[in-house]
Amino acid sequence: MQLHHHPFCAHSRLVRLALGEMGIEPELIEERVWERRPEFLMLDPAGATPVLVEDDGFVVPGAAVIAEYLDETRGHALNGRRLLPTDPFERVEVRRLSAWFNDKFFAEVSEPLVREKVYKRYMPRELGGGPPDMAVIRAARSNIRYHLQYIGWLLKTRNWLAGERLSYADLAAAAHISCVDYLGDVPWEEDEGAKIWYARIKSRPAFRPLLALTMAGMPPAACYADLDF
Structure with a gap:
């Protein structure tokens, strides 16, 4: 798993914290979004961090979307430590x-x-x-x-x-x-x-x-x- 982020992007930090709570250590790729790197824009045309890339290449852009995605794909395994409640x-x-x-x-x-x-x-x-x-x-x-x-x-x-x-x-x-x-x-x-x-x-x-x-x-x-x- 890769996480395209910036160290001082708060939304990227949210995803890093969530992954940490789940015991997942992604490969971190720093992006300076104002540089509009073409390879990054191909992942997400919005050109904003964070962007999560699964090991099979599936792209998940944006902190809110990533949070929901992680809950849907990993949340059940967390049991009482789930970050999005079931209620x-x-x-x-x-x-x-x-x-x-x-x-x-x-x-x-x-x-x-x-x-x-x-x-x-x-x-x-x-x-x-x-x-x-x-x-x-x-x-x-x-x-x-x-x-x-x-x-x-x-x-x-x-x-x-x-x-x-x-x-x-x-x-x-x-x-x-x-x-x-x-x-x-x-x-x-x-x-x-x-x-x-x-x-x-x-x-x-x-x-x-x-x-x-x-x-x-x-x-x-x-x-x-x-x-x-």
Whole structure:
């Protein structure tokens, strides 16, 4: 199995976490999507990461589609560790919260911060590269506060974000937050419940490869790989 990804693509991180929870180690192929590599576009004309390629060549594009595909093809073998519950009402909540982080958190927090602080360092100026826009960064830093409060509110009545078991909702939230945490832009003092939840999930074995990531010229924030903050 191959996973076309970028280390700071939060959606790619979600898939890596899911595969880790399933005990699957894919071959990782890094893609800089702004380069529009023809071979990558042949796999998925949308040209976005992640893209999963099974060992028989079957292509599965996009984090949400990959998550559903992995549940349909590997979920039954996980028994009590299944990331998408069997109960239809519980599945709705997992999907709702996964979409919250994959769409809303992404648009308001993780995408602008990663774009301004990471991608623009490597993109040519004609494609949008250059110095970061501090107004965009300030807006994203402000937005993350209510997302942390929402996480804390959910956890007042639940063991994990969508219920009593770890699910895709937790992996989606943690994947996006991990990108922001690397950059040092998560105000963990804002919500103790969210901080405790994140410490739990980043202590899981599936998270270790993400915590080992480093970027040349931009080391992670001091708390990034610290399991106790």
